[in-house]
Amino acid sequence: GYRVAVISRFAEATHKLAEEITADGGEAAAFPVTTYTHAEINSAFNAIKNHWKDSDIRVGVFNAAADGVRKGFLGVTEEDLKKSLDTNVVAAFAFARESILAFKDLSLLDGQKKGTLIFTGATASIRGNKTTSVFASTKHATRALSQSLAKEFGPQDIHVAHAIIDGGILTNRSKDRRNDPEWEKDSAKRLDPDSIAKSYLYLAGQDRSAWTWELDLRPAHEHW
Template identity: 35%
Template sequence: MSSPPSIAVIAGVGPGTGASIALRFAKQYPVALLSRTPQNHTDLVEQINKSGGQAIGIPTDVSDRKSVESMVSAVKDKWGNDVNVAAAIFNASGKFARKPFLELEAEDMQSGIDGTIMGAFNFSQCLLPLLLKHEKGEYPATVVFTGATASLKGSARFASFAGPKFALRAMAQSLAREFGPQGVHVAHAVIDGVIDIPRTKGWDMGEGGKISPEAFWEE
């Protein structure tokens, strides 16, 4: 009798960090790639499948509980009800609004809260039952939340970004203390710098001032 499949689920797949994470985990696991819009994951899914991996893309709004629940149903439809999750990576966030505080709109703050902390809540609560089903082999079931410099330091004009990022780090700590004893490793990774992606091409950070997404996995 074959063992239930183990997969990795990555939320927030797009140019840069999300794509790099997806390509790395696809070397070892079938992967479910989540993004709000299909165009953010379509090419990546095709690339992984053509290279011998196994990937599906699922349009998912992590801030919407029903959307996340539908994603879990799609995962089970693809890999069966006995599927377990070896790794769940949360790389999503709300709209990035770098503005003077007095110019922030309420929706700027709400987007950060919904996309980051509520998104992480929905993602974690819906996938933890599948993480708890994973049988520990070389590595335990693992949840990774990607943070930023703003997870530790609230810079000027970053109020709507730093607030939810601080909250995400706190939630990760709480989950680590609750689920670590149950066999699920929970980590919060601070990406301390600007990622070199199309959106940041015009940002002058000086020579060597940006982080290459591929550098995360260099050995």
């Protein structure tokens, strides 16, 4: 199994997730940051390496995403754009850089790859809409980054993938926001985090003869 390092700007949630993983029999540690700058992400990766000196970093999953600003274009503020750029672009670059630097000098794992870097995308990664000019623009950028890195580092035995998550995910936050018990119970209408995780493990375990760059995941009854 994998040891799990959790990086996030939300310290309380970061520690809580690490504790939940540990309580379920896994091994995890929290590495909270205050911003997603290159310097802070670099510090977080150094802290991870110091925490588990006997382990290599083999998988990186970039899950961070700024909340989607839903406004008409003329209502978008400079702050709206900056917030989305900082998370979906600047942070993605910083996380990718540290992950690839951690992978590049490793030997092949089971003769297949040095490491796997996965970016979590959204419907907005491939499609804009009337009120998603900010979110769609920056999620398109994350996707383009992942494709560029996949092409550059695939020949160096580093696997880069992009996963489009098309639909609502069953989390405590989504439960509170929706307040819809029927939605929670109907697995054909929402994504289960454990099922998403299985797909990510599948990507990490792919042999070098057949690597996926992009996959999309959605509930069976999602309108698309």
